[in-house]
Amino acid sequence: MKLGKKLMAVATIALAGLTMAACGGGNTASSSGSGSYKGQNLKIGVWIGSDQEKQGMNDLIKGFEKKTGARVTEKVYTDFNTQIQADLAGHKAPDVWYMDSAMYPFFQKQGVLQPLDSKTVKTSNFYPALIKAFSTNGKVYGAPKDTSTLALYVNNDMLKKTNTNINDVPKTYEDMIKWLPSFQAKLDTAYGKGKVHAMAYNQDMARNLYIMERNGGQPITKSGKANLASDQVVKNLDLYKQLVATGAAVTPKEIGQGDNGTAFGAGKVAMMEEGNWTYPVQKKQYKTNFTVLPMLSWEGKQGGMIFTVGWGEYAQSKVKPLANEWIKYVSSVATMKKYIETTGTLPSRPDVATDAKLDDNASLKVHLDANKYSTVWQAGTTLTTINTSYQNFVGKGLTGKTPLKSALESADKQANAAIDKAK
Amino acid sequence: MHKHTSIGKIILYVVMTIYALLTLYPFLWAISASFEPLKEIVSGNMSLWPKQFTFANYQYMMGTSAQFPRWFMNSVFVSTVGTVINIFLNTMAGYALARLSFPGRQRIYYGMLSLMMIPTQVLLIPNYLILMNLGMLDSYSSLILPSAINIGNIFMMRQFFLSFPKDVEEAAEIDGLGRIQVFFRIVFPLARPSIATQAIFTFMGFWNNFMQPMLYITTPSKYTLTLGLQSFTNQQAGVRWDHSMAASVISILPIVILYIIFNKYFLQGVRMDNEK
Amino acid sequence: MMEKETVAGGKPTRPKKKFDRHRADAIQAYSFLAPAFLVILVFFIAAFVFALYMSFNKVNMYNNQYTFRGLQNYAEIFKDNIALTALKNTSLFSLVVVPCQTVLALIIAYALSSKGIRFKKLFRLIYFLPTLTSSAALTLIFMFIFNVNGPVNGFLTGAGWLTKPINFLQEPQYALKVIMVMNIWSTVPNFMTVYLASLVDLPDSLYEAAEMDGANAWQKLRSITIPYLRPITTYVLLMGIIGTFQMFDQAYIFSNGSGGPDNSTLTVALMVYQYAFGQMNTMGYACALALFLAVVIYVVARLAEKLNGGNGLANN
Structure with a gap:
C-alpha cells in the first residue's frame, strides 16, 4: 500500500491546487458603466421546447445585439439540473438564465440570484400571480417570460361519431364522473372496445397540485416535509381514484403514449387537460379537430395549473448592467408581442395579451382566462423531490392495488428520507 | 462423421439466423419509423x-x-484523434502490464481496476472543475484528453497479451531488434485483431459520447453530432418519435459505413480470412 | 502455461542476464505506462480524491459550501431502506444479465469462428449493429417496440400467446425485465467481438486433434474453446459486472429519472444521480453512495473471478 499512499499524496496536492484555483476564480466585482455595451458579451442559458421557440430566441438575440452592440452567447441546456449545477460550482453560470417557477425557490435560497430593481422589472406590468412566483420577502428575483395554463381539450370528430353534443360535456368533475361511463360505452361501440379512452389524466403533482391543495389540503408542510398522506390531501386525491374507477380515464403511459398530447393527437383519448403548448402541435402536427373548454370545476370551484418560466440573473455576473438591459428588452411590450406571436406561448403581461388581440382566438382566450383561477406550479424548495416520490408511488393507490393512504405514506417516507439528508 | 458435422452446422445456422433476426428487429422498426409521419407511428397499427x-x-x-x-x-x-491516441496508450500500457515484470506491477494493475469501479456520475463535477482550471472547457481537448486512455481497454489488451505467443518477440530479439522496435514492428502488427477491436469500441465511445460534450461544450459550432442532434430532439410538447428515430439513424449511419469499409482490416485473423 | 509462469514470477529465461533484463523490463514498462498514468492521475485519481473528500462533507455545489461531517454520510447508507431496494434491484439485474450476456456472447462467437460457415461477414455486421448505437437511442427504440400498442405486443397477441397487451413499461413486475432484455441485447455484440478477436489466435491444430478423436461441436467448445478463452472470460465477466452495477442511462430514460413505478427500476447509480443532481444539497451523500457501490462491485468482481476458476485476476 506504499504506492497507494504516494498516489494519495500526489492527488491531494493536485486537488489542493485545484480548490485554490477554483476559489480564486470567481467574484470579480461587477463594474463598467452604462452607455454603449459594444464589446461586451452576454451569456444566456435557455432550453428550447420547439422549433418556434428556437426561432423566437434567435429573433430576441438578433434584436438585442442590434440595439446594444453587445454580443450574446446562447447556451442551450438539455439536462438542466446537471448542467446548471456544474456551471454554478465552477462559477461559470450564464449571466441570465431560464428558471422554472418550481425551481425558483431553490435557486433563491442558494443565493445565486441577483435581486432585480424596479427599473429592470416593473412589477405592475405583469400578471400579479406571476410576479409573486418570483418574489421572496418583497424582492423580485425573476422576470416572468411567458405563461402556460391548462384547459380541457375535446376531440370534435369523436363527439360527432358518438352523436354527442359539445354542450353535453360536463362542466364539473362531479358530473364528469357520472357521465364518463356512458360516454365510454358510446366510444366502445363506435371504435371497438379499448380502442379509444374517454379521458386522459396524469399522476403528476404538476397536474394534481391544485386539487391536492383544495379545502386547506397541505401536501407539503411549512418546513418543506412531504405530507401527502395527510387526511385532507388523501380526501382530495380520491377524486382521481373515482375518475379511474369509471374505467374511462387512463394515463397516457398506460396506453403506451408518451404524454397527453401524443395520446390525444393519435386519437387514443377523446379528452385531455393540457397546456397551451399543445395547441399548435395539435393543429399542425396531428391536424386534430378539437375544441378548447375551460377546466372542470370541483366542489363549486374552478381550478388548474399555471406554468411560468422567468429570467433569473446570476448574482456573480460580471456584466450586470447588460444583463438588466437584456431583461428589460425581452420584457418590453413590442419584443414580447413578437416573441409570443412567433412561439405561440402566452404573454406574462396583460397589456401584451390585449395588444396581440389574443382574446380574438376563442381557444387561446380559454387559456388566458385560466390565469384567473389557476395555481402556480410552485411549493417551496423540496417540491421536485416530493413529486419524484409521488410519481413513483401514487399509481398503485389510484388503481386500487393498495389503499390510497398507504401508497402516499410510502411516498412521504421516501421523500422525507431524502429531504432529511439534505439538512 | 460427415453427416454428423452437417447436422451440427444446420443447428449453428439456425442459431445464428435467429439471433440475427432478433438483432435486426428493433433496427428495422426504427428505420421504418424514421420514414413515417408521427401520426402513423403513434397510431398503434404501424407496419x-x-x-x-x-x-x-x-x-x-x-x-x-x-x-x-x-x-x-x-x-x-x-473520434479519430481520440481513437489514435487511445490505441497507442492503451496497447502500450496493456503490454507492460501483461508482458514486462517490474516492481509495483500488481499494485498499479489493481489500482487501475479499482478506479474502474467508481460510478462515473460522481466524477462528472470534479472533472468539470479540473478541466476548468486547466482552461480546457469548451475545447476539443476537453473531449479528448480525459478519454485519452480507457482503463477497460488497457485491461482488455492485457488479457489479450496474456494469451499471445511469446516466441515471436524472442525470435525478433535474437535477430537484434531493440525492445521498442520489437514492440512497434512485431508485436503491434500481430496484435492487429485486438487493436482493431479496441479501435472500433473507442471510436464508437467517442462518437456516441453525450454526457461530456453536453457538460463541457457551450459553443454551437463546437458541438458534436450527438449533442447537436439531441439539442433538437428535446421537445417539450411530447416525444417526437419521428424526429428522434431519424436522428438515431443519422447518427448510426456513418459508423455503419465506416464499419463496412474497415471490415476488411477488422478482425483480420490470418486463419479466418484465408478460409473461403 | 510456461509463459504464465514468466509473467507471474518474472522468472528469467536467460539467467545470465538476469539483472539487465529486469532493469530493461522495468524501464520499458514505466515509459510505456507513463502517458497513460498521467491521464489517470489528472482525470481519475484527482477526481476520485475530490469525490472522496466530498463524501465526508455536506456539500452544496451551488454556492460551494462544504461542511465536514465525518462518516455520517456512510452511516446514512445503512439506515436507508431505499438504498437497500436499489441495491437489491441492481444485484438482481447483474445476476440475470451477466451470465446471459457472457454465455450468449461466447456461443455466438464460437459459431461465427467455426469453420465452413458462410456469410460470416454479413452475420458479423448484423450482430455488431447494436454496439454502434448510443444507449439513449436504443432505449427510445426499445420503449417504442415494447409499448402497449407496439410491435412486441402486436406480435404476441397476433400469435395468440396473449389475450390482452401487457403494459411492459408501466407494470412494476415487467419494467426492470424489459431493461434486462435491452441490456443483454445491446452488450452481447460487444463481448462477442472481444471473444472473436481472441478466437482467431486459437491454433487450428487443437481443434483438428480433437476432431481426430471424434469430438463433436459441443465437446470442442467445452474442452478447447472455453479453457483457451479463460483470460478473456475474466475480462468479460468483470466488465459485465461493472457495467451492470453501474447501469444508469437506461433506467433513467425509462423511468424519467424517478426509478418508478414503485421503485422497480431504481438502481444504485440512478440513486447516486438523484442525490447528486436533484433539487437538494446532497452531493456528499451521493459520493458516499457511489464509493460504497464501488466497494460492492469490487467484492462481487473478486467473487466472480474466483468462480471462473482463476487464481487471482493478476494471473488470469
Whole structure:
C-alpha cells in the first residue's frame, strides 16, 4: 500500500491546487458603466421546447445585439439540473438564465440570484400571480417570460361519431364522473372496445397540485416535509381514484403514449387537460379537430395549473448592467408581442395579451382566462423531490392495488428520507 | 462423421439466423419509423413497411441547423484523434502490464481496476472543475484528453497479451531488434485483431459520447453530432418519435459505413480470412 | 502455461542476464505506462480524491459550501431502506444479465469462428449493429417496440400467446425485465467481438486433434474453446459486472429519472444521480453512495473471478 499512499499524496496536492484555483476564480466585482455595451458579451442559458421557440430566441438575440452592440452567447441546456449545477460550482453560470417557477425557490435560497430593481422589472406590468412566483420577502428575483395554463381539450370528430353534443360535456368533475361511463360505452361501440379512452389524466403533482391543495389540503408542510398522506390531501386525491374507477380515464403511459398530447393527437383519448403548448402541435402536427373548454370545476370551484418560466440573473455576473438591459428588452411590450406571436406561448403581461388581440382566438382566450383561477406550479424548495416520490408511488393507490393512504405514506417516507439528508 | 458435422452446422445456422433476426428487429422498426409521419407511428397499427412514406423527418433533422456538416466533422475529428491516441496508450500500457515484470506491477494493475469501479456520475463535477482550471472547457481537448486512455481497454489488451505467443518477440530479439522496435514492428502488427477491436469500441465511445460534450461544450459550432442532434430532439410538447428515430439513424449511419469499409482490416485473423 | 509462469514470477529465461533484463523490463514498462498514468492521475485519481473528500462533507455545489461531517454520510447508507431496494434491484439485474450476456456472447462467437460457415461477414455486421448505437437511442427504440400498442405486443397477441397487451413499461413486475432484455441485447455484440478477436489466435491444430478423436461441436467448445478463452472470460465477466452495477442511462430514460413505478427500476447509480443532481444539497451523500457501490462491485468482481476458476485476476 506504499504506492497507494504516494498516489494519495500526489492527488491531494493536485486537488489542493485545484480548490485554490477554483476559489480564486470567481467574484470579480461587477463594474463598467452604462452607455454603449459594444464589446461586451452576454451569456444566456435557455432550453428550447420547439422549433418556434428556437426561432423566437434567435429573433430576441438578433434584436438585442442590434440595439446594444453587445454580443450574446446562447447556451442551450438539455439536462438542466446537471448542467446548471456544474456551471454554478465552477462559477461559470450564464449571466441570465431560464428558471422554472418550481425551481425558483431553490435557486433563491442558494443565493445565486441577483435581486432585480424596479427599473429592470416593473412589477405592475405583469400578471400579479406571476410576479409573486418570483418574489421572496418583497424582492423580485425573476422576470416572468411567458405563461402556460391548462384547459380541457375535446376531440370534435369523436363527439360527432358518438352523436354527442359539445354542450353535453360536463362542466364539473362531479358530473364528469357520472357521465364518463356512458360516454365510454358510446366510444366502445363506435371504435371497438379499448380502442379509444374517454379521458386522459396524469399522476403528476404538476397536474394534481391544485386539487391536492383544495379545502386547506397541505401536501407539503411549512418546513418543506412531504405530507401527502395527510387526511385532507388523501380526501382530495380520491377524486382521481373515482375518475379511474369509471374505467374511462387512463394515463397516457398506460396506453403506451408518451404524454397527453401524443395520446390525444393519435386519437387514443377523446379528452385531455393540457397546456397551451399543445395547441399548435395539435393543429399542425396531428391536424386534430378539437375544441378548447375551460377546466372542470370541483366542489363549486374552478381550478388548474399555471406554468411560468422567468429570467433569473446570476448574482456573480460580471456584466450586470447588460444583463438588466437584456431583461428589460425581452420584457418590453413590442419584443414580447413578437416573441409570443412567433412561439405561440402566452404573454406574462396583460397589456401584451390585449395588444396581440389574443382574446380574438376563442381557444387561446380559454387559456388566458385560466390565469384567473389557476395555481402556480410552485411549493417551496423540496417540491421536485416530493413529486419524484409521488410519481413513483401514487399509481398503485389510484388503481386500487393498495389503499390510497398507504401508497402516499410510502411516498412521504421516501421523500422525507431524502429531504432529511439534505439538512 | 460427415453427416454428423452437417447436422451440427444446420443447428449453428439456425442459431445464428435467429439471433440475427432478433438483432435486426428493433433496427428495422426504427428505420421504418424514421420514414413515417408521427401520426402513423403513434397510431398503434404501424407496419414495418411505411404506408405513408416520407423524407420529412430527415429533412427536418438536416434542416434544423446550417451547422449540421460542421457537427459531423467535429465528431469525426474528435473520434479519430481520440481513437489514435487511445490505441497507442492503451496497447502500450496493456503490454507492460501483461508482458514486462517490474516492481509495483500488481499494485498499479489493481489500482487501475479499482478506479474502474467508481460510478462515473460522481466524477462528472470534479472533472468539470479540473478541466476548468486547466482552461480546457469548451475545447476539443476537453473531449479528448480525459478519454485519452480507457482503463477497460488497457485491461482488455492485457488479457489479450496474456494469451499471445511469446516466441515471436524472442525470435525478433535474437535477430537484434531493440525492445521498442520489437514492440512497434512485431508485436503491434500481430496484435492487429485486438487493436482493431479496441479501435472500433473507442471510436464508437467517442462518437456516441453525450454526457461530456453536453457538460463541457457551450459553443454551437463546437458541438458534436450527438449533442447537436439531441439539442433538437428535446421537445417539450411530447416525444417526437419521428424526429428522434431519424436522428438515431443519422447518427448510426456513418459508423455503419465506416464499419463496412474497415471490415476488411477488422478482425483480420490470418486463419479466418484465408478460409473461403 | 510456461509463459504464465514468466509473467507471474518474472522468472528469467536467460539467467545470465538476469539483472539487465529486469532493469530493461522495468524501464520499458514505466515509459510505456507513463502517458497513460498521467491521464489517470489528472482525470481519475484527482477526481476520485475530490469525490472522496466530498463524501465526508455536506456539500452544496451551488454556492460551494462544504461542511465536514465525518462518516455520517456512510452511516446514512445503512439506515436507508431505499438504498437497500436499489441495491437489491441492481444485484438482481447483474445476476440475470451477466451470465446471459457472457454465455450468449461466447456461443455466438464460437459459431461465427467455426469453420465452413458462410456469410460470416454479413452475420458479423448484423450482430455488431447494436454496439454502434448510443444507449439513449436504443432505449427510445426499445420503449417504442415494447409499448402497449407496439410491435412486441402486436406480435404476441397476433400469435395468440396473449389475450390482452401487457403494459411492459408501466407494470412494476415487467419494467426492470424489459431493461434486462435491452441490456443483454445491446452488450452481447460487444463481448462477442472481444471473444472473436481472441478466437482467431486459437491454433487450428487443437481443434483438428480433437476432431481426430471424434469430438463433436459441443465437446470442442467445452474442452478447447472455453479453457483457451479463460483470460478473456475474466475480462468479460468483470466488465459485465461493472457495467451492470453501474447501469444508469437506461433506467433513467425509462423511468424519467424517478426509478418508478414503485421503485422497480431504481438502481444504485440512478440513486447516486438523484442525490447528486436533484433539487437538494446532497452531493456528499451521493459520493458516499457511489464509493460504497464501488466497494460492492469490487467484492462481487473478486467473487466472480474466483468462480471462473482463476487464481487471482493478476494471473488470469
